[in-house]
Amino acid sequence: MRALYWKEINGFLSNLSGYLILSVFLVSIGLIVWVFPDTSVLEYGFADLEPLFFYTPYVFLFLIPAITMKMIAEEKRSGTWELLMTSPLSINKIILAKYLAALSLIVIALLPTLIYYFSMVELGEPRGNIDHAGFFGSWIGLVLIGAVFASIGILGSSLTSHQMVAFVWGVFICFLMYFGLTALVQLNIMSPLALFLEELSLSYHYQSMARGVIDGQNLGYFLMIIVLMLGLTGIIIRKK
Amino acid sequence: MSLEVIQLSKIYGQQKALDNISFKAEKGQILGFLGPNGAGKSTTMKIATGYLLPDEGDVKIHGLSVLEEPKAISRMVGYLPEHNPLYLDMYVKEFLSFIGGLYSMSGKNLQSSIADMITLCGLEREAQKKIGQLSKGYRQRVGLAKALIHDPKVIILDEPTTGLDPNQLVEIRRLIKDISQNKTLILSTHIMQEVEMLCDQVVIINKGKIVAADQLKNLKQASGKSILLLEVEEKLELEWFATIGTVSFHNQEQTAIQIAVEDSHEGRKQTLQVLQEKGLNLLSIQVKERNLESIFHQITQSS
Numbered sequence: 234m235r236a237l238y239w240k241e242i243n244g245f246l247s248n249l250s251g252y253l254i255l256s257v258f259l260v261s262i263g264l265i266v267w268v269f270p271d272t273s274v275l276e277y278g279f280a281d282l283e284p285l286f287f288y289t290p291y292v293f294l295f296l297i298p299a300i301t302m303k304m305i306a307e308e309k310r311s312g313t314w315e316l317l318m319t320s321p322l323s324i325n326k327i328i329l330a331k332y333l334a335a336l337s338l339i340v341i342a343l344l345p346t347l348i349y350y351f352s353m354v355e356l357g358e359p360r361g362n363i364d365h366a367g368f369f370g371s372w373i374g375l376v377l378i379g380a381v382f383a384s385i386g387i388l389g390s391s392l393t394s395h396q397m398v399a400f401v402w403g404v405f406i407c408f409l410m411y412f413g414l415t416a417l418v419q420l421n422i423m424s425p426l427a428l429f430l431e432e433l434s435l436s437y438h439y440q441s442m443a444r445g446v447i448d449g450q451n452l453g454y455f456l457m458i459i460v461l462m463l464g465l466t467g468i469i470i471r472k473k
Numbered sequence: 474m475s476l477e478v479i480q481l482s483k484i485y486g487q488q489k490a491l492d493n494i495s496f497k498a499e500k501g502q503i504l505g506f507l508g509p510n511g512a513g514k515s516t517t518m519k520i521a522t523g524y525l526l527p528d529e530g531d532v533k534i535h536g537l538s539v540l541e542e543p544k545a546i547s548r549m550v551g552y553l554p555e556h557n558p559l560y561l562d563m564y565v566k567e568f569l570s571f572i573g574g575l576y577s578m579s580g581k582n583l584q585s586s587i588a589d590m591i592t593l594c595g596l597e598r599e600a601q602k603k604i605g606q607l608s609k610g611y612r613q614r615v616g617l618a619k620a621l622i623h624d625p626k627v628i629i630l631d632e633p634t635t636g637l638d639p640n641q642l643v644e645i646r647r648l649i650k651d652i653s654q655n656k657t658l659i660l661s662t663h664i665m666q667e668v669e670m671l672c673d674q675v676v677i678i679n680k681g682k683i684v685a686a687d688q689l690k691n692l693k694q695a696s697g698k699s700i701l702l703l704e705v706e707e708k709l710e711l712e713w714f715a716t717i718g719t720v721s722f723h724n725q726e727q728t729a730i731q732i733a734v735e736d737s738h739e740g741r742k743q744t745l746q747v748l749q750e751k752g753l754n755l756l757s758i759q760v761k762e763r764n765l766e767s768i769f770h771q772i773t774q775s776s
Contacts, residue, residue, distance in 0.1 A: 236574025240560075248562070312558030316619075319522045319554075320575040321547045 298403025
């Protein structure tokens with residue numbers, strides 16, 4: 234399994250498009266947080282990284298399916314899938330290795346945003362006057378959102394042998410899970426189910442993490458969605 | 474028995490790709506798996522490696538069932554798929570070390586296996602290149618190295634020589650012959666010379682059914698007549714040779730004839746006797762043994 238994990242990581246990082254994806258992510262987050270006047274924390278007046286945590290899921294929506302789209306679809310298209318399937322690795326291990334690789338890449342992409350924390354500490358008035366728990370709660374929340382999106386991206390990649398189609402599937406399901414359910418709640422006809430739907434949506438749990446509380450219920454929810462998506466991936470692969 | 478295919482059937486939609494086929498392969502022998510395109514060769518091989526599941530039947534490798542223990546089997550089997558899928562942006566060594574890793578090899582063991590494979594498959598000059606930069610023949614060697622790196626007991630090669638130039642053909646065939654000692658090797662192909670050169674045992678399938686399965690020499694023997702082709706300076710008459718076999722003229726000048734005989738050795742002796750009696754000047758004599766190609770034609774078209 235380790236061999237496959239490193240193959241995925243190296244495959245991504247030895248490729249120009251990998252760096253392109255990572256830099257697009259960091260540049261757009263940087264612009265949103267520090268430059269664009271509407272969202273810049275410098276204009277905001279509070280020592281708070283709210284824009285980082287609010288906008289990153291939007292960027293993730295495209296970034297993560299872009300990372301994962303190749304992982305299964307491309308192997309199927311080029312026939313190397315046969316090579317993996319006839320190796321001693323079980324399907325579950327193949328999926329897990331690829332998932333963990335995607336997750337590691339997401340953490341690599343997120344790590345530079347930790348610097349923002351130190352910038353913010355300096356900007357606080359008096360110095361260091363920021364909501365530390367809120368920051369780390371949200372940051373871990375971001376990692377978890379990334380982890381869920383990665384599992385969805387892997388699922389998308391298993392649905393097809395075309396990278397682009399896999400990307401579109403990934404974006405669509407992530408969108409549905411993050412924004413779609415919340416939007417549904419706001420429809421009048423959904424009112425009896427509102428609370429239930431709200432609790433199913435990713436954004437609900439993400440926001441409650443952003444308050445700085447990492448509780449078992451939220452963690453359990455994220456974990457459940459990840460297991461569900463990867464499980465589905467396994468079923469789809471076995472069926473084909 | 475190191476590999477046993479037992480009553481295997483596979484259905485794609487309406488079409489029966491494999492229809493109850495059974496055969497066995499033994500250690501130290503090369504089994505040639507022949508058939509026209511679409512006969513079910515690759516399907517059988519994919520089932521034997523655990524990539525596809527059969528609808529009925531089973532494949533047993535050293536007593537283990539591919540249905541029950543596919544992962545244990547994958548450690549025993551080295552497989553080169555038909556289209557030889559490789560990661561084109563990996564370097565040769567990187568690829569082999571990745572494959573070794575999949576088979577839980579590591580450290581010195583892995584490094585020495587990689588070095589052995591590179592020497593065995595003649596990849597020394599290309600070892601530092603990316604696979605995408607290699608020619609088809611070298612990619613095929615990388616595929617072979619991949620199939621062999623974990624020292625499998627059973628080797629399954631699906632059309633290993635397609636698309637190679639004549640020099641590469643000779644080398645890859647020599648390589649296959651070399652590695653086949655002490656291992657069970659199954660090789661699918663539709664190049665008949667290759668089977669005649671390499672294989673000990675032959676299984677021919679057509680439309681998902683086995684139409685012939687035997688030792689190569691038995692198959693050739695059972696297939697009947699050889700042709701004697703002779704040319705002399707003088708004009709010939711057919712009846713001189715009528716007792717030897719079925720005779721017909723081979724050219725318009727009636728100086729060349731062909732005789733179909735049961736036993737080429739006896740036929741040649743008798744023919745030369747006739748030539749001597751008639752005082753004819755022999756220009757050439759050729760014996761055409763029935764080859765596998767004609768057997769293949771005969772079997773796969775009549776069934």
